[in-house]
Amino acid sequence: MSNKVTITDVARKAGVSLSTVSNLLNGRSKRMRPSTEQRILEAIEELGYTPNQAARQLKTGQSAIIGLIVPSVANPFYGIFARHVESVALKLGYQVLLGNSDRDPAREIKYAEELWGYGVRGLIFGSSLFNVSHFDNLISRGLHVVAFERPTQEADGTRVDSVGIDNHLAARLATKHLLSLGHKRIGFLSGPIQTVSRLDRLSGYQSALRDAGIQSDPDLIWDVSPSENSYGDADAVDLGRQGTQELLSRLDPPTAIFAINDMFAFGAYAGAKDMGLQIPSDLSIVGVDDITLTEIVRPSLTTVRQPIEKIATMAVNRLVARLEGKFDEQQDHQILPPQLIVRSSTTRPK
Amino acid sequence: MSNKVTITDVARKAGVSLSTVSNLLNGRSKRMRPSTEQRILEAIEELGYTPNQAARQLKTGQSAIIGLIVPSVANPFYGIFARHVESVALKLGYQVLLGNSDRDPAREIKYAEELWGYGVRGLIFGSSLFNVSHFDNLISRGLHVVAFERPTQEADGTRVDSVGIDNHLAARLATKHLLSLGHKRIGFLSGPIQTVSRLDRLSGYQSALRDAGIQSDPDLIWDVSPSENSYGDADAVDLGRQGTQELLSRLDPPTAIFAINDMFAFGAYAGAKDMGLQIPSDLSIVGVDDITLTEIVRPSLTTVRQPIEKIATMAVNRLVARLEGKFDEQQDHQILPPQLIVRSSTTRPK
DNA sequence: TCGATTTGGTAAAACGTTACACCAAATCAA
DNA sequence: TTGATTTGGTGTAACGTTTTACCAAATCGA
Numbered sequence: 001m002s003n004k005v006t007i008t009d010v011a012r013k014a015g016v017s018l019s020t021v022s023n024l025l026n027g028r029s030k031r032m033r034p035s036t037e038q039r040i041l042e043a044i045e046e047l048g049y050t051p052n053q054a055a056r057q058l059k060t061g062q063s064a065i066i067g068l069i070v071p072s073v074a075n076p077f078y079g080i081f082a083r084h085v086e087s088v089a090l091k092l093g094y095q096v097l098l099g100n101s102d103r104d105p106a107r108e109i110k111y112a113e114e115l116w117g118y119g120v121r122g123l124i125f126g127s128s129l130f131n132v133s134h135f136d137n138l139i140s141r142g143l144h145v146v147a148f149e150r151p152t153q154e155a156d157g158t159r160v161d162s163v164g165i166d167n168h169l170a171a172r173l174a175t176k177h178l179l180s181l182g183h184k185r186i187g188f189l190s191g192p193i194q195t196v197s198r199l200d201r202l203s204g205y206q207s208a209l210r211d212a213g214i215q216s217d218p219d220l221i222w223d224v225s226p227s228e229n230s231y232g233d234a235d236a237v238d239l240g241r242q243g244t245q246e247l248l249s250r251l252d253p254p255t256a257i258f259a260i261n262d263m264f265a266f267g268a269y270a271g272a273k274d275m276g277l278q279i280p281s282d283l284s285i286v287g288v289d290d291i292t293l294t295e296i297v298r299p300s301l302t303t304v305r306q307p308i309e310k311i312a313t314m315a316v317n318r319l320v321a322r323l324e325g326k327f328d329e330q331q332d333h334q335i336l337p338p339q340l341i342v343r344s345s346t347t348r349p350k
Numbered sequence: 351m352s353n354k355v356t357i358t359d360v361a362r363k364a365g366v367s368l369s370t371v372s373n374l375l376n377g378r379s380k381r382m383r384p385s386t387e388q389r390i391l392e393a394i395e396e397l398g399y400t401p402n403q404a405a406r407q408l409k410t411g412q413s414a415i416i417g418l419i420v421p422s423v424a425n426p427f428y429g430i431f432a433r434h435v436e437s438v439a440l441k442l443g444y445q446v447l448l449g450n451s452d453r454d455p456a457r458e459i460k461y462a463e464e465l466w467g468y469g470v471r472g473l474i475f476g477s478s479l480f481n482v483s484h485f486d487n488l489i490s491r492g493l494h495v496v497a498f499e500r501p502t503q504e505a506d507g508t509r510v511d512s513v514g515i516d517n518h519l520a521a522r523l524a525t526k527h528l529l530s531l532g533h534k535r536i537g538f539l540s541g542p543i544q545t546v547s548r549l550d551r552l553s554g555y556q557s558a559l560r561d562a563g564i565q566s567d568p569d570l571i572w573d574v575s576p577s578e579n580s581y582g583d584a585d586a587v588d589l590g591r592q593g594t595q596e597l598l599s600r601l602d603p604p605t606a607i608f609a610i611n612d613m614f615a616f617g618a619y620a621g622a623k624d625m626g627l628q629i630p631s632d633l634s635i636v637g638v639d640d641i642t643l644t645e646i647v648r649p650s651l652t653t654v655r656q657p658i659e660k661i662a663t664m665a666v667n668r669l670v671a672r673l674e675g676k677f678d679e680q681q682d683h684q685i686l687p688p689q690l691i692v693r694s695s696t697t698r699p700k
Numbered sequence: 701t702c703g704a705t706t707t708g709g710t711a712a713a714a715c716g717t718t719a720c721a722c723c724a725a726a727t728c729a730a
Numbered sequence: 731t732t733g734a735t736t737t738g739g740t741g742t743a744a745c746g747t748t749t750t751a752c753c754a755a756a757t758c759g760a
Binding site: 366367368369370373380381382383386405407408409410411 | 736737738739740741742744745746747
Binding site: 378402408 | 715716717718719
């Protein structure tokens with residue numbers, strides 16, 4: 001078995017030109033005798049020929065790879081998301097090149113440019129920073145972008161699609177659930193807040209409080225500055241723990257906490273235990289995402305579900321439709337409803 | 351800004367031939383005037399040139415991509431591992447193409463062949479199936495493989511390197527810890543057992559029992575057949591829960607459980623609670639991996655730590671050394687010691 | 701029968717880069 | 731001064747594929 005089997009080898013074996021082999025491989029076999037087609041297919045199988053993607057890419061200018069940039073697959077939410085993206089993409093004939101950015105714009109653009117060099121012309125992107133102008137150059141060259149963690153912003157121009165949940169509503173659902181249980185002192189626990197999705201969640205939290213005639217109290221809001229370009233995606237549990245300890249050490253501590261995502265909520269579990277409190281009897285906790293383990297931890301976590309698989313599926317389908325020229329409409333913006341999942345981490349305050 | 355900037359554009363702008371630009375880019379600039387080098391670097395920056403990787407790959411026969419095949423990044427162990435692999439690989443100038451295989455050999459070989467088509471010549475591989483002969487064809491063509499979840503097997507031939515922990519010892523540590531607490535009825539909880547690492551762990555469990563003069567009881571061992579080529583990597587928590595319920599429903603149930611990994615252990619937590627038992631007072635539980643959350647769940651999980659970051663680093667370094675011809679020795683096999691981490695999920699039996 | 705159309709192919713240029721062979725001019729050493 | 735060596739480049743073939751233009755033979759229709 002030779003190291004290299006090229007289209008020329010196949011052609012020679014089948015007794016046709018290499019153009020004929022290429023025609024068969026690329027859907028131009030209408031003008032081909034069945035016997036010719038058969039000979040070629042047999043030669044392909046016998047020789048174990050697979051096309052050299054680099055040669056394809058060089059000629060066509062693009063490759064069957066899409067890029068996926070997430071903050072960190074070490075966070076289960078993104079690991080699960082990446083898994084679904086890959087699954088859908090493979091069914092559509094695309095490989096996925098994954099990048100972990102920790103929401104650092106410099107890393108994001110470096111990835112995007114490297115991916116461009118590999119012929120990647122479509123990118124699924126989830127960091128929810130405000131400004132994606134670092135992608136403008138690549139977008140103007142033809143890069144297609146689908147953002148999944150934040151709705152498209154005005155500043156994005158007309159060339160970024162998005163799929164995601166209504167983060168404002170997610171936070172409203174969580175906060176209203178706590179209010180309906182009778183909580184008046186509701187903490188908001190977050191990592192660095194300067195991302196679109198997190199600010200939308202803060203806004204939803206505050207709007208639900210306002211609706212209930214409660215003034216938002218800064219002492220009930222915990223977030224930290226980004227440290228070394230880290231938004232807390234890789235150390236969410238530790239941050240959640242620390243933030244909960246600090247909230248509970250304040251003068252008029254919360255009786256409930258809305259955590260920015262499930263990993264922060266798990267950290268809140270630990271923080272509360274560290275402070276000698278029981279969940280939910282002393283402190284109710286709500287998260288966002290509904291990742292694996294929310295049902296298993298004790299008490300099981302009340303959370304707001306993101307339909308991860310559906311978001312991934314929609315993002316991939318949108319991107320591939322753009323790449324294959326099957327979707328030429330203006331910027332597309334799909335918002336899915338979040339869903340409150342009440343489990344055992346919330347109860348009435350004492 | 352034009353869509354395409356090629357080496358020819360850079361050469362024209364710098365007033366040199368394209369060979370000169372290539373020489374600079376590829377470390378052959380000894381014979382170059384500093385002023386020529388400067389002109390070229392300025393042209394590269396002004397034009398925003400990045401090399402077309404497909405063209406490079408076509409000419410060189412390889413690309414700066416390594417493949418990583420794991421069962422599923424939806425499982426945090428592999429998500430964390432993938433994250434570390436990427437981090438190290440990027441520092442060495444390589445991108446990572448990730449594939450999720452669910453340990454299905456057909457999927458594994460399909461991935462490997464597709465990766466080959468993208469110029470991937472090195473693969474980090476973690477599924478711990480016995481037989482990797484499906485890679486033989488690619489290996490004989492020059493593919494380098496580093497396995498990270500199982501030691502190299504006889505049948506692998508001489509061309510598969512490996513990095514990982516001593517799984518036999520990991521299980522011995524866990525089981526001896528439980529024995530030292532006084533447990534005599536120790537369950538073994540696993541998904542489908544026909545992988546090298548899982549059988550090694552079973553063997554370690556059984557050997558520790560033998561050392562303590564205890565006969566291994568089949569009624570204390572729970573595993574299931576692979577279903578639809580699934581080894582339980584994506585649904586470990588559910589399987590762990592189910593398996594624990596079944597073990598606890600038997601005639602002479604265990605007072606302690608050694609779970610094949612932490613996700614199964616978390617499932618065991620749920621299963622025990624389902625059966626009305628308290629952990630650890632009614633049932634002690636030990637896992638393997640020490641993933642994120644083992645310290646946070648309550649009770650915090652006693653587990654056997656895999657040094658994930660170190661394994662990832664060693665695997666990448668070995669693979670890159672092979673790819674760059676800096677390591678020509680025979681098959682390399684690095685075993686790292688596991689470490690027992692005692693937390694709160696284990697105590698003496700009632 | 702003859703011109704138009706269809707069938708079933710083929711040849712060749714191009715994609716962007718690498719690396720080898722080569723060259724002219726300058727420098728060095730005898 | 732002459733031959734050898736070094737410097738600082740350059741030209742070009744090749745990588746494997748795609749796609750376009752083209753062609754000869756067969757078929758069709760008047």
